Amino acid sequence: MSRFSDRLHAHSAEGRLAGKWSDFTRRVEQERRGQIGHDHVQFKGDRATRSRWVNGKALPRCRECVAALADILGDEELLDAWEREGTRRDEQGQLTKTLSQIATLPMPFQRKVQEQLRVDLQETEFATRETLRIKVRIARCTAAVHRVEASVRWRGELPARARILFASDRDELNEAYADESCVYRDLLHLDANALSAGYAQLAKREGGRPLNELRVKPVGEREWRTFAAASASSPGCFEFDNKRADEADIQLSVTFPMPTHYACYPIQFGSYRVRGVASATLGLAADISPKAAELLVLPPSCQTAVDCDSGSVSVELGEPDSLLPTDATIFFYWGITNAR
Numbered sequence: 001m002s003r004f005s006d007r008l009h010a011h012s013a014e015g016r017l018a019g020k021w022s023d024f025t026r027r028v029e030q031e032r033r034g035q036i037g038h039d040h041v042q043f044k045g046d047r048a049t050r051s052r053w054v055n056g057k058a059l060p061r062c063r064e065c066v067a068a069l070a071d072i073l074g075d076e077e078l079l080d081a082w083e084r085e086g087t088r089r090d091e092q093g094q095l096t097k098t099l100s101q102i103a104t105l106p107m108p109f110q111r112k113v114q115e116q117l118r119v120d121l122q123e124t125e126f127a128t129r130e131t132l133r134i135k136v137r138i139a140r141c142t143a144a145v146h147r148v149e150a151s152v153r154w155r156g157e158l159p160a161r162a163r164i165l166f167a168s169d170r171d172e173l174n175e176a177y178a179d180e181s182c183v184y185r186d187l188l189h190l191d192a193n194a195l196s197a198g199y200a201q202l203a204k205r206e207g208g209r210p211l212n213e214l215r216v217k218p219v220g221e222r223e224w225r226t227f228a229a230a231s232a233s234s235p236g237c238f239e240f241d242n243k244r245a246d247e248a249d250i251q252l253s254v255t256f257p258m259p260t261h262y263a264c265y266p267i268q269f270g271s272y273r274v275r276g277v278a279s280a281t282l283g284l285a286a287d288i289s290p291k292a293a294e295l296l297v298l299p300p301s302c303q304t305a306v307d308c309d310s311g312s313v314s315v316e317l318g319e320p321d322s323l324l325p326t327d328a329t330i331f332f333y334w335g336i337t338n339a340r
Contacts, residue, residue: 004081005056006160006244011073012054020072021050027068059085128323129154132278136265136332138258139285141205145198145257146288148265152184152252155219156272159183160244164212164229166195166236166256184254192235198257206255214240215251224251264333274317274324277304282332283312296331 011017052058060066060082070078133153141147164184167173168191176185190198202211212229229238258265267280282293293313297303302325305316313332318324 003056003160003244004059004078004085005054007075007078007081008054010243011075012050016073017050017054024069024072027072028065128273128275129156130275131155132274132276134267134278134280135283136281137283137285138265138288140260140287141198141257142201144194144260145201146260146262147202147205148256148258150184150252150254150256152254153250155249156247158216158242158245158248158250160242161239162214162242163237163239164252164254165238166190168192168195168236184252186256188236188256188258190236190257190259195235195257202255202257211255212238212240213253214242215253216242216245216248218245218248264331266332267330269324269326269328273326274328275322276320277316277318278324279314279316280330280332281312281314284334286311288334293332293334296333298329298331299325299327302328 008017049058053060060069063079063082066079066082070076131154133151135151137149139147139149159181161181162183163179163181165172165176165179165182166186166188167176168189170187173185173187176182188195199211210228214227214229215224216227217224225242227240227242229240231238265282269278282295284293293311294308295306295313295315297315297317302317303315304318307314315330317328317330
């Protein structure tokens with residue numbers, strides 16, 4: 001199920017919203033004159049209003065208006081999406097009000113309340129990934145960059161038009177962590193030209209195979225849906241044309257260039273919650289020296305199993321039916337002495 005603005009954006013992209021907008025405003029005016037619930041609501045059926053709804057900057061206040069629009073567009077889920085969005089905005093407003101009230105408390109009380117909020121947020125199931133599996137393989141591409149292929153599998157929710165982002169600096173990475181539509185992000189310290197050159201080399205070697213691919217199977221369905229990512233507005237940003245799924249099995253394959261002087265690959269879990277046992281594997285190709293990889297897990301207490309093989313190392317974190325600590329981090333490294 002997608003958000004209200006996401007559904008309108010899809011209708012707008014296909015030209016249905018603009019084509020049906022005059023029919024919609026005409027029906028609203030007719031029903032308002034008939035006093036079927038619209039007479040007490042101010043409504044401007046102009047293009048600016050339509051644009052704000054599509055971009056998510058505004059939300060219709062009148063349920064009957066949304067019901068009329070859903071009927072005209074033939075979208076049975078539009079009304080449900082509007083109701084969910086209204087609930088979410090109400091909750092956000094209440095949270096903002098609560099945080100403002102907390103800020104007026106003496107500092108010792110603020111710390112106590114903030115700690116309790118942290119515990120409550122840790123226990124929520126929002127944006128939780130289950131049965132998380134990560135596999136990473138690194139091979140040599142050119143003298144300047146390695147080829148990194150990451151495969152991430154999990155069960156959980158998926159935002160509409162999911163994005164992946166390879167940031168060039170820490171500020172850009174922090175923005176990606178705050179973006180709920182970003183399901184994968186990494187910090188590469190490559191400028192736009194170097195990143196574009198690295199991707200060109202990868203595309204040449206792949207021979208037309210998509211570098212980034214998303215596969216989704218909503219719970220209860222049998223068929224997998226596959227999406228290839230298209231380049232978005234900035235270098236290193238890619239977007240999938242997928243719909244929102246509240247619960248689905250998800251497989252994400254990402255291929256990207258990484259500078260050859262990197263000798264560490266970190267995995268951080270702070271942007272989402274992980275329930276149950278999670279696993280991660282790093283494999284080094286024969287052209288990477290040294291071939292043996294090692295790992296460091298922080299905090300050490302969340303590590304439950306480790307397995308080292310020729311050219312690869314695997315680790316399991318967490319316990320069944322428990323949440324992984326939000327500060328859990330895995331550092332895979334190779335060719336680094338005294339890392340511990």
